[in-house]
Amino acid sequence: xxxxETLFTILSLIFFSMLNVTFYNSSNNTYDTASDNQAIINxxxxxxxxxxxxxxxxxxxxxxNNNLSDVDSLTNTMNFGPDPGEYYVSQFDDIxxxxxxxxxxxxxxxxxxxLSVGVNYISDxxxxxxxxSKTFLKKITVYVENEFLKNSIIxxxxxxx
Numbered sequence: 688x689x690x691x692e693t694l695f696t697i698l699s700l701i702f703f704s705m706l707n708v709t710f711y712n713s714s715n716n717t718y719d720t721a722s723d724n725q726a727i728i729n730x731x732x733x734x735x736x737x738x739x740x741x742x743x744x745x746x747x748x749x750x751x752n753n754n755l756s757d758v759d760s761l762t763n764t765m766n767f768g769p770d771p772g773e774y775y776v777s778q779f780d781d782i783x784x785x786x787x788x789x790x791x792x793x794x795x796x797x798x799x800x801x802l803s804v805g806v807n808y809i810s811d812x813x814x815x816x817x818x819x820s821k822t823f824l825k826k827i828t829v830y831v832e833n834e835f836l837k838n839s840i841i842x843x844x845x846x847x848x
Contacts, residue, residue, distance in 0.1 A: 722797070726835035729794050734829040734842040737790065737802055741827055745781040746848040755848070758821040767806055782806055782825055782846060803830045814845060823848040 745751045747761050748770060755761065767786035773779055776788070786806040793799050805828040807817040817826070824847050831840040 722835045723837070726797050726833045727840065729797055730800055730831040730833055730836060730840045731842070733792055733800050733802060734831045734840060737804070737829055738827055738842060738844045740776075741782055741785050741804070742844065742846060744779060744784070746823075746825065746846060747783065748781045750848060751780060758823060761808075761821040761823075763821070764808060764819065782827065785827070798834050801832045803832075804828070805830075809845065 747755075749755060749760050749762065753760075762781075762783055767783040769779060769784045769788075773784055776790075779785060779788075783806045785804045788804040790802045790804075791799060792802065807826050807828070808820065808822045809824045809826045810816040810818045811822055811824060814824070814826075818824075824845060827844045827846065829842045829844075831842070
C-alpha cells in the first residue's frame with residue numbers, strides 16, 4: 688500500500704467514525720425527544736384526571752349540605768387540607784381537602800410521576816391572582832414532575848360557586 692492509499696484509508700476511517708458518532712447522537716436525541724413527548728402527554732393526562740377527581744367534590748366543607756350566599760361562611764385558607772378524620776382521598780369531600788396533597792403514579796417505560804396539588808381562593812377581579820380573602824372562586828393547581836420532563840407541568844383549573 689502506498690503512502691497516499693494509507694493516508695486515504697486513515698482519513699476515511701476518521702470520517703466514518705465521525706459520521707457514526709453524529710448518527711448515534713442524532714438517534715439518541717430522537718429517542719430523548721420521543722421520551723420527553725411521551726412524558727408530557729402522560730403527565731398532562733394524569734394531571735387532568737386528578738383535576739376531574741377533585742372537581743367531583745363539593746366547593747367547600749360548608750357547601751356540602753348548605754347553600755351559601757356569604758363568603759364569610761367559607762373555610763379559611765389556613766384550614767385548607769384534609770379535615771380531621773379524613774386520611775384517605777376517598778374521604779375527601781370538598782375541593783380544599785386536596786391542598787398539599789401528593790400522589791405518586793407509575794407508567795411502564797416512562798417511570799414515576801409525582802403530582803402535587805395546591806388550592807387557593809382567587810381574586811374576583813384578577814383570575815391569575817391568589818386571594819388571601821375568601822371568595823366564591825378557587826383555583827386548583829396541579830404540578831406534575833417526571834425524570835423525562837425538563838420542567839414541571841403546571842395545570843390550573845378554576846372552580847366557582
